[in-house]
Amino acid sequence: MSAAPTSPTPVLPFDPADPVALTQALVRCPSVTPEEGGALALLAAVLSAEGYDVHRPVFSEPGTPDVENLYARIGSTAPVFVIAGHTDVVPVGDEAAWTREPFGGAIENGTLYGRGACDMKGGLAAMVAAAIRYGRDNPDAPGSIAFLVTGDEEGPSVNGTVKLLAWAHERGERFDHCILGEPTNPATMSDMIKIGRRGSLTGKLTVQGTQGHVGYPHLADNPIRGMVRLLAALDATPLDGGTQHFDPSNLEVTTLDVGNPATNVIPAQAKAAFNIRFNDTWTPETLAAELERRLHEAAGNQVRYTLEVQPTNAVAFLTEPGPFVAIVADAIEAETGKRPALSTTGGTSDARFIKNYCPVVEYGVVGKTMHQIDESVAVADLVALERITHRLITSYFAAHRQA
Structure with a gap:
């Protein structure tokens, strides 16, 4: 795994092979989406110093903020093992409610505090540290390690990973396997690997009526009755019963509004929005068709409605359990003593x-405090994740040498 030529880089005030120190340094970068905040610059300096070829492309899209990203690679041969993540974080919210500085990286009683400590600067730092330790110990090992790091995961996700992947592909980069360092564990470091994700589809339903006086209902048409009828039809029958690796798809109504401040007026229309987290039974197209079928059948000739299904890039997918998933699970079990569950729960990533x-599979630190006031990560979990990732990288390349 030979080092690529690099330009001079600044001397760092800490050893980046230390996952705790690197996490602190990243947390101290106020990288609230879409601001880079110094986090990608820090990673660029760290990886350049270790011999990685580092690029920082900026992507743009009308109506969205420009976003900085980072791609780094060491090695020129296959297999290419990718570590992915993001340095952007959500806003701190009510800063006065924090008991520690949100971007301070303070450590108290074995816990590191700060926005992004959990989601996901801690996970990314531990994986960077593991890759650095592996590279230092195996400077001539065959294969390559690459990093895909975006500043747009917590935002629109338009100028981030999706474009960074396309950019790398156009440059001729080809990847074999990837681990994404999202905080997947509910309670302990041995709990869970994400081997897939449900899709997400949002619909907006409008029912038209005729406005009128409540005392003269024969001169009006109340759209609320039609809305109740249609929503009941959407929710009356389960979308599916789940699949081998996925829970049943679920529909949740998220808003219901008629915009009517008067109690003696029948409104002109009713609006509702809903979101469906769907499994691999469906595609966005087949799911939209099923929704329209249910609505059309329930409406008959009595309810006037329109359904707007919003475009989505969040489709259900599964990384089938196999050798790569087993290598990840083996590394976790070897370091924690417990084999993790294979899961597809949660939101999108x-x-x-x-x-x-x-x-691609996802594995990271315990996610209890993600996006919360006083977000934090256990120092012991950072150390454990570094050891797990180091073992994973070692086993991954060893397996490919034997193949």
Whole structure:
């Protein structure tokens, strides 16, 4: 795994092979989406100093903020093992409610505090540290390690990983497997690997009526009755019963509004929005068709409605359990003493983009405090994740040498 030529880089005030020190340094970068905040610059300096070829492309899209990203690679041969993540974080919210400085990286009683400590600067730092330790110990090992790091995961996800992957592909980069360092564990470091994600589809339903006086209902048409009828039809029958690796798809109504401040006026229309987290039974197209079928059947000739299904890039996907998933699970079990569950629960992530280029699994720190006031990560979990990732990288390249 020979080092690529690099330009001079600044001397760092800490050893980046230390996952705790690197996490602190990243947390101290106020990289609230879409601001880079110094986090990508820090990673660029760290990886350049270790011999990585580093690029920082900026992507743009009308109506969205420009976003900085980072791609780094060491090695020139296959297999290419990719570590992916993001340095952007959500806003701190009510800063006065924090008991520690949100971007301070303070450590108290074995816990490191700060926005992004959990989601996901801690996970990314531990994986960077593991890759650095592996590279130092194996400077001539065959194969390559690459990093895909975006500043747009917590935002629109338009100018981030999806474009970074396309940019790398156009440059001739080809990837074999990827681990994404999202905080997947509910309670302990041995709990869970994400091997897939559900899709997400949002619909907006409008029912038209005729406004009128409540005392003269024969001169009006109350759209609320039709809305109740249609929503009941959407929710009356389960969308499916789940699949081998996925829970049943679920529909949740998220808003219901008629915009009517008067109690003696029948409104002119009613609006509702809903979101469906769907499994691999469906595609966005087949699911939209099923929704329209249910609505059409329930409406008959009595309810006037329109359904707007919003475009989505969040489709259900699965990385089938196999040798790569087993290597990840083996590394976790070897370091924690417990084999993790294989899961597809939770929201969406950038894995939905990565899966188009190579198999991807997600594993990181415990996610209890993500996006919360006083977000934090256990120092012991950072150390454990570094050791797990180092073992994973070692086993991954060893397996390919034996193949």
